[in-house]
Amino acid sequence: MDLADIANPRALARAVHRQIGPLSGPIAVKEIALALDIEEVREEEMDGCEGMLLTDRRRTRGKIAVNTRRGRQAARFGIGHELGHFLMERHELGLHGVLRCSLDDMRQARSLRKHRQQEVEANEFAIGLLAPDHALEPMLGADPEIEAAMELARSLDLSLEASTRCLVERHDEPLAAIWAKDGMIRYVIRGPSFPWITWSRGDRIPPLSLTRRHLAICGTGVSRMAEVAPAAWTKPDLPELFEQVRIGRDGHSLTLLWATLPEDSDGEE
Template sequence: MQNDALLKELAECGSPETLLAAILKHYPDLKAPIDIEAIAQRVGITEFRDLETPGASSAMMTDIGKAKGVILCAPGLSAQRRRFAIAHQLGHFLITSQRGDRQCTNRDLAESRRDTPHRKEEMQANRFAAGLLMPKPLFSAFVDGLGKLTVTHLHTIAAAYDVTLEAAASRYADLTQAMCALIFIKDGVVRYARPSRSFPPLSIEPGAPVPAAVKSAGPEDKIAWLPAEVRDWLSLSRDARPPKLTMQILSKANGFQLVMLFVNAAAERRADEEAEKLATERPKFGR
């Protein structure tokens, strides 16, 4: 009966957020790492198979009414990417407006844009996958318990939730209250960025070379907060006061780097208030 109640609720949901709310309601005691296969089986996925299609990382096959489905994953995927792929395909399966049978690439599983119908569907499936593997209440409480902000927390999050570092970073950027941005780099070139909602607009784009200070950082370097040059990273209007920007650099031996940019929002508010106070108190002389 409980299973029937969940399926009935899911059938009435139209967005990733309402689907997640319904699932979390029926799983109030979820703990990390989430047993994604057990949840998928409960809502209609009958089997998990290997996928042999070149170029595809995962796929789904369903009956006509999307009551039952099979999820397929490329055998070469890591355990963490396979978990995300299953959650992603489960999103396609449960979002009622999306068709059943489909194949997805690695690019689809990283899609965050919504400027075409295809990208919007992949983005929605990714939002669902992130929200199910890292449920907001559980995730936020876990992050709060980690203490002071540092880029190394992302490894801790990824290990606890059995997800990739990229998935952990993206979810962190979505939910954190901190004014920060995460920049993924390979061989000195920006791959993509994940800014938090409150972070200023970035000027650096995918494909751009990174600043010299980042390129010269190595795996043996101590991870510490360093001053960052605002003009290297942010897009600001001429009359705007540039914020104080700091960064941490996590470097790997394979050329992978993750940069965390940070702006202290409280300090910036105080600086703005002080500047406004000085402007108000400055004496004005007549001609």
């Protein structure tokens, strides 16, 4: 199978896994890149750049560099991200065949902005490569919980951010996740059927939320999933909304929301 003929990033990641066969544990992403015409993968500290791809216009070979400042898991994701750019030949390169990716690029989720679309696709490929379908089955077959994302992160050597994205975007239930620092929202992701969230980047965690109450306690750890007023985060006419929060060190928090939608609702606005 010619991988260059596959435009969908998730399908491309599945095709790579079909070629290399079933794997367990952390995916050897560097070795996979080297087997797919990447001549060199450099891991080093860089300023202002999370990853870089150097290749020729026909993608016959390439070199990847990734930033190690944010740790091993971020660097592993960066290798997958740049490999996605390399394999998806319709992705446009920069000057002299160099493509540089910033931290903001690697945080792109769904986006309507054309110039960001290839970054979204490279992220989707990286997630699909590092978290193959068979590895997600236990998490997606159970009730959604932050602990499940934490276990996936440990077993696949992923960041908790990446494993939580897998949970939110792939689970059948309507889910959303909110990352915050010192009570201020950093960013939000929603699953395909979750309704619009009232709060966004730069807003304070809403006062009616479970997260706000747990932040006031100033402890760390993971709460139980508990029912909260839907108006705390989203539409007040939702039948039910459940919330769970993980309070980490240095003021970081992760909130998981699980909605019950009205009958005959698909979550669309």
